[in-house]
Amino acid sequence: MRLALFFTAIVSVAACGPDLNSPSSKSVSGKWQSSDSVSYFRDLKLDMTQTSDGDVTGAWNSLLKGGNLSCPLGTTCPASNELSGRNTVVGVSIEILGIGKFTGQLEEGNVLRGDVFRFDGDFKVKFTKIP
Numbered sequence: 001m002r003l004a005l006f007f008t009a010i011v012s013v014a015a016c017g018p019d020l021n022s023p024s025s026k027s028v029s030g031k032w033q034s035s036d037s038v039s040y041f042r043d044l045k046l047d048m049t050q051t052s053d054g055d056v057t058g059a060w061n062s063l064l065k066g067g068n069l070s071c072p073l074g075t076t077c078p079a080s081n082e083l084s085g086r087n088t089v090v091g092v093s094i095e096i097l098g099i100g101k102f103t104g105q106l107e108e109g110n111v112l113r114g115d116v117f118r119f120d121g122d123f124k125v126k127f128t129k130i131p
Contacts, residue, residue, distance in 0.1 A: 019089075021088055021090075022054070022088060022089050023050075023052065023053055023054025023086075023087060023088060023089075024054060024087045024088055024089055024092075024106065025089075026087075026106050026109060027050045027087070028048050028050050028056060028087050028092060028106060028112065029048055029049050029050045030047075030048065030129055030130070031045065031046070031047050031048075031129070031130040032045065032046040032047075032048065032112060032127040032128065032129055032130065033045045033046075033127065033128060033130055034125050034126060034127045034128070036123065036124065036125045036126060037123070038099055038100065038116045038118070038123045038125060039099075039118060039120050039121065039123065040064060040065040040067075040068040040069075041062040041063070041064060041065075041079065041099055042062065042063050042065065043062055043063045044060060044061075044062045044099070044125075044127075045060060045061050045062065045130075046058060046059075046060050046083060046094075046096070046127065047059050047060070048083065048094075050087055054086050054087050054088055055084075055085075055086060056083070056084060056085045056086060056087055056092075056094055057082075057083070057084050058082070058083050058084075059080060059081070059082055059083060060080060060081060060082075060083050060096050060097075060099070061078065061079065061080040062078075062079045062080070062099070063076050063077070063078065063079070064076065064077045064078070064079040079098070081096075081097040081098040081099075082097050083095060083096045083097060084097075085102070087106070091103065091104060091105050091106075091114070092104050092105065092106055092112060092114065096116065099116060099118065100116045100117050100118030100119075100123075101116065101117050101118075102114055102115070102116050102125065103115055103117070104125070109129070110128060110129040111126065111127070111128060111129070112126070112127040112128075112129075113125070113126045113127070
């Protein structure tokens with residue numbers, strides 16, 4: 001009997017919360033910027049659109065430190081590409097094509113904070129929404 005009550009309690013608690021893959025009620029749509037460096041990328045800007053099902057698409061642009069990729073040594077070059085991901089009740093996960101994978105949380109609706117994981121390290125990043 002106790003075992004049946006235990007499993008009933010577990011099922012009841014599990015049924016109370018939202019599906020963790022459900023889209024977040026807060027959207028990340030808009031323009032975002034960060035003053036943090038991600039490896040040899042700096043002044044990173046994101047322009048994102050979120051659908052009602054939580055899918056995120058968009059583009060990014062940044063400045064690239066010279067001596068990396070196709071940017072000549074001693075210069076700074078513009079860089080840009082696409083991005084895609086999801087915003088769920090658990091958090092935000094975005095593949096920033098050419099830079100790395102961002103995983104983080106939307107805070108207060110105007111701050112996106114997390115980590116960018118790439119082959120040369122894990123970089124802490126804070127994005128602020130541009131009004």
